Amino acid sequence: MADLYEVDNLELSLPDMTRRPLFGAVPRNEILKGLSFSIPRGEILGIVGGSGSGKSTLGRALVRLLEPTGGTVRFDGRDITHLEETELRPLRKRFQMIFQDPMSSLNPRHRVGGLIAAPLRLQGVENAREAALEALDHVGLPRGFAERYPHELSGGQRQRVGIARAIALRPDFILADEIVSGLDVSSQAQVLALLERLVAELGLTLAFISHDLSVIRRLCTRILVLHHGEIVENAPTAELFDNPSAAYTRELLDAIPLPDPEQVWN
Template sequence: MGETATEHTTGKGLEVKDLRVAYGRGRGRVDVVNGVSFEIAPGQTLGLVGESGSGKTTIGRALLGLAPVVGGSVSFRGHELTNLPRSRRRTLAHDIQVVFQDPYSSLNPSMTIQDILVEPLRVAGVADGHARVRELLQQVGLPDDAGARYPSEFSGGQRQRIAIARALALRPGLIVCDEPTSALDLTTQAKVLDLLHQIQRDTGASYLFISHDLGVVREVSHRIAVLHEGVIVETGDSEQVSLRPVHPYTRRLQLATPVPDPDVQAQRRRRRRELLEAGA
């Protein structure tokens, strides 16, 4: 990761302490996240990586106020966010935005791109929303006339650029990126990751980058936290965790990272089977 915009990187970032998320009550209660703690400094990216069902998306939803937090705390820029009343959370919502996994379902097909991007601006009371839309389209590398078109007229990668533009509309300090490249081909993935890099350099925004792919997380993150069954089992510098993992679960994720060489793939599959058979 390169340097980020320094003028936006002062003050507190995201602080998550002993976060617990559970669904249901009594005997039907299911604990999904169990005492997770981490921080994201302003202008930095934390990659949160784990297999399906590990609880990583639930953590992202908890930050957005969309999952039931039963313990711990979440604060951003010094403001406590845990279990805020809905009215209070709305006033802080512009500070934390989200880019979802599927660019095909995250955009309203009946709205033009102009309307999609103006909507959060209108809700926030921004007077000249159209000027901001032109700025956003330019920022994500789309032509000015894209605003008059509909989502169905764009490719998956272009739709994800539109989703990123929508997330940027209110100039948030933190963007939750929930598997934002997993539905894209490798070439388009690389372009979207490059765009996220550039936006962070230009704006100083922080990212929580959620993924099941340790290789992708390494490309975009300053630090990595590995989540397994609702618990962080390893955390550290991006290069250290992805190339020299300590925890057996992280090593399994490393061995599952796609590589183009079929011989290396076969070797990794054998090693992963060995780890699984050993109970690691």
Template sequence: MSTDELLHLKDVKKYFGLRGAPWRKSGAVKAVDGVNLVVRRGETVGLVGESGSGKSTLARVSTRLLDPTAGTVEIGGKDVTRVRGRKLRPVRRKIQMVFQDPQASLNPRQSVGTILTTPFRAQGIRPTRAQLVELLRQVGLSEEHLERYPHEFSGGQRQRIGIARALAVKPDLLVCDEPVSALDVSVQAQVLNLLADLRDELGLSYVLVAHDLAVVSQVADRLAVMYFGTIVEEGPAAEVYSAPAHPYTRALLSAVPVPEPGAKRERIVLTGDVPTLIDPPSGCPFRTRCYKAEDVCATTRPVLEPVAGGEHRVACYFPEGDVINQRLSADAGDDTFSATTGTSVPPR
């Protein structure tokens, strides 16, 4: 493992047991089913997908809040897959999590000062008031907020407190599970800007979980698209946004609003049945909704393979060839691909 790799997931699986009932057979929900992911130092990885795709479960397995059913979790070059109890303390110093709902993740009976003190005590450290004030300063709050309780803050301020708590032990990597989905649109930009500033100031790395591709586009260096517990496309964010190779990624991008007056994006509406995690389809899990599915898609699950070379990879037997050809032509100087319209635009 490279010294620059802060997090390395190898064929990670997480299944949840499902008890049997008179009208159904017992089985397992395959929330995460064979994920490989690397997060390097100084990198922001966006993990996107629909609700139920396994993003949050993968985030909790990555931070060792959940035990993986199979596979390997390496944090800071050390295999921590089976590490538990007190032995996890050094791991917690390297990786922390920011939760989706700040109101639910903060103890309503504790003051902000007590909340920020908890991570220090878990590491056997007694913090000074100056250290707590510095944490608040880093997230845009002040000393007077130490004595207040979570219900006295707005949603954006509560999320800042959650970020401050995660920063208490000076981690190298923050896993943010949809950190702005519960906030107003105007506040979302403020929190994302805060995360970007902290990355520059503290040298942090991020795994940014989101279902909105427009959110991660502002800060992500690399993008991983999840569907049905697996990663179906991965690569540099600019390449995935400009030339999505998987039909699912292209459908997600078609739903992103265009920030230009009068501009419209051709919407791709997915049809067919949404599969269930209890009884997954054979072959490619997306084939029941895919507009390009063929017979081969029902036999064997595709694996991530490079798209026209480079780091951009896709798990699809029939990737968006027209998009790939347009990108190759653009590299040759013939034309430029427009992510807004999904067509080629002649060079000016």
């Protein structure tokens, strides 16, 4: 299967404003340190690591919300590492992001239908309203929800709206960053099952960031383990859980109780 993403020696540093000097350049924190991996089409990749491991920074680099400071990121064969925003704009409909807190990305003054249709209109999609309603169909929400405001929905419903907004443009790739961490176990299971179905139905490629290894185990086909901005393990899910090769991975597995996923999610 062809790779949708090819990442080679990716580096990214950010200004450390806590150490801003009176004179001279602001010191930089090195967040990502020489990451190399690929994401085949149709894969569900889990990205896991402790706080400060760089997993969210990596995700934002993949969808070019952050510009790498070294290495290359190729999307469908095209180098997007340093593309200007004018060049990125036509590509953005092909890679979308679902955020952890949907309320932070959904304008509370707009109805759900308008929120989903807005990016479609920006991309010049005809019949944006109907496409937004079809996106609601895909995520299992009644079309009547198009007239509701975000505050009128439950947390799980709001996350489904965020998913609908991401898939409405029919992207090739979706980045989901800790999107079930604020949900109860039942809602988590429903959202994970939805994502799994959408990957199959729409031919999506998905990168799923989470600190919860039981969630990663339930959903993902392969896992990247990050530690201090470096990849310490890159393996199929079953292999990683059955026989982790990195000491840090073993620490993560030992530190977090992992109930039988068949009992929790089915």
